[in-house]
Amino acid sequence: MQTPSLQTLVTRPDLGLVEGRDALDSAKRSCDQPTLHLTPNSLAMIIVTRPDTTQEQIDHIVDRIRSWGLKAEVSRGEMRVVIGVIGPEDKIREKPLGAFPGVESVTPVLKPYKLVAREFRGRYSHVRVGDVTVGAKEVVVMAGPCSVESEGQITAIAKEVRKAGAKILRGGAFKPRTSPYSFQGLGKLGLQFLAEARQVTGMPIITEVMDTKDLELVCAYADCLQVGARNMQNFSLLREVGRTDLPVMLKRGMSATIKDLLMSAEYILNEGNFNVLLCERGIRTFENMTRNTLDLNAVPVLKSETHLPVVVDPTHGIGVREFVPAMALAAVAAGADSIMVEVHNAPEQAKSDGEQALLPADFEDLVARVRSVAVAVGREL
Ligand SMILES: [Mn+2]
Numbered sequence: 001m002q003t004p005s006l007q008t009l010v011t012r013p014d015l016g017l018v019e020g021r022d023a024l025d026s027a028k029r030s031c032d033q034p035t036l037h038l039t040p041n042s043l044a045m046i047i048v049t050r051p052d053t054t055q056e057q058i059d060h061i062v063d064r065i066r067s068w069g070l071k072a073e074v075s076r077g078e079m080r081v082v083i084g085v086i087g088p089e090d091k092i093r094e095k096p097l098g099a100f101p102g103v104e105s106v107t108p109v110l111k112p113y114k115l116v117a118r119e120f121r122g123r124y125s126h127v128r129v130g131d132v133t134v135g136a137k138e139v140v141v142m143a144g145p146c147s148v149e150s151e152g153q154i155t156a157i158a159k160e161v162r163k164a165g166a167k168i169l170r171g172g173a174f175k176p177r178t179s180p181y182s183f184q185g186l187g188k189l190g191l192q193f194l195a196e197a198r199q200v201t202g203m204p205i206i207t208e209v210m211d212t213k214d215l216e217l218v219c220a221y222a223d224c225l226q227v228g229a230r231n232m233q234n235f236s237l238l239r240e241v242g243r244t245d246l247p248v249m250l251k252r253g254m255s256a257t258i259k260d261l262l263m264s265a266e267y268i269l270n271e272g273n274f275n276v277l278l279c280e281r282g283i284r285t286f287e288n289m290t291r292n293t294l295d296l297n298a299v300p301v302l303k304s305e306t307h308l309p310v311v312v313d314p315t316h317g318i319g320v321r322e323f324v325p326a327m328a329l330a331a332v333a334a335g336a337d338s339i340m341v342e343v344h345n346a347p348e349q350a351k352s353d354g355e356q357a358l359l360p361a362d363f364e365d366l367v368a369r370v371r372s373v374a375v376a377v378g379r380e381l
Helices: 006-010 055-067 089-093 151-164 188-201 212-219 235-242 258-269 298-305 314-318 321-334 360-376
Strands: 042-049 071-076 081-088 103-108 127-129 132-134 140-144 168-170 205-208 224-227 248-251 276-280 310-312 338-342
Touching: 042 055, 042 089, 055 071, 055 081, 081 089, 132 140, 140 151, 140 360, 151 168, 151 188, 151 360, 168 188, 168 338, 188 205, 188 212, 212 224, 212 235, 224 235, 235 248, 235 258, 248 258, 258 276, 258 298, 276 298, 298 310, 298 321, 310 321, 314 321, 314 338, 321 338, 321 360, 338 360
Parallel strands: 140 168, 140 338, 168 205, 205 224, 224 248, 248 276, 276 310, 310 338
Antiparallel strands: 042 081, 042 103, 071 081, 127 132
């Protein structure tokens, strides 16, 4: 099959729909950002500077590290600068990293995950999705229907959730369904409807990419790529999304451990894309009164292990509409940086997951309560 050109992929003059970005290059990594590419022989070393270290000294350290052919990732905390150094173990070990003026300590990252490890940055990462920041003090609410079904449906729901306080619009155009006979999503048309809803409401959009063959198309529309639970260990997809400049939300697989999730995220960062959100969405257990078991243990554990922001999806986590709000509030109380909630204006007619979607009015009520919990745990909304 011949690959269609970008222009034919993203324009639909016949429908008068919103076009995708014509410069896909803007979503692709520019070549001045080096990819990191740790290999089995690599080591990650953390240099922590002293509070009084000057910018000149930091520049000197970074220049010298790079002149040795090693990679340096600089993170600025409030008090100190942390420099993550990556390269072949034998090469790093022979360099006198502790001898530079301004260095307080040099320690290797001994965990199996290096780039996602919290100490690699020494501070929490802020991930920008459009003009929204995830991982800062504000708890970010993402909302929208499970699937994009029509232009009218997604735009109407987008307006409702924005009015209620959501900052990012969700909606599936490519749907991973348990049954091949279930609704599979509108594909490209769904992406165009999402872009239309973004234009109307100003909300950035997050949507799933299921396959590397669709990545270029999805990148032309999305503000944030979602890698779904069923693809958490699709390593070729992880590498490909790691080569884009778009933020990526990686959902935990339903049978994946927290460590598995972190190792999968490591694939994305190792391609040079540090803009990753981790999403807890429930795991399979013996319990069958609910769709999944929302593992809120993962929230404080992830906040301790990694610098990446943590999103919780209570909708898929419990899968029953009336119980979703309680788990959304619990997620924020546990320290989630963001929650993602499915909302539908006619759940009984929804083409997927209608039984777990909140009605817009219930969602509005939930956001007000989320705000109270956020404030109670030192956050805002
Ligand atoms: Mn869904």
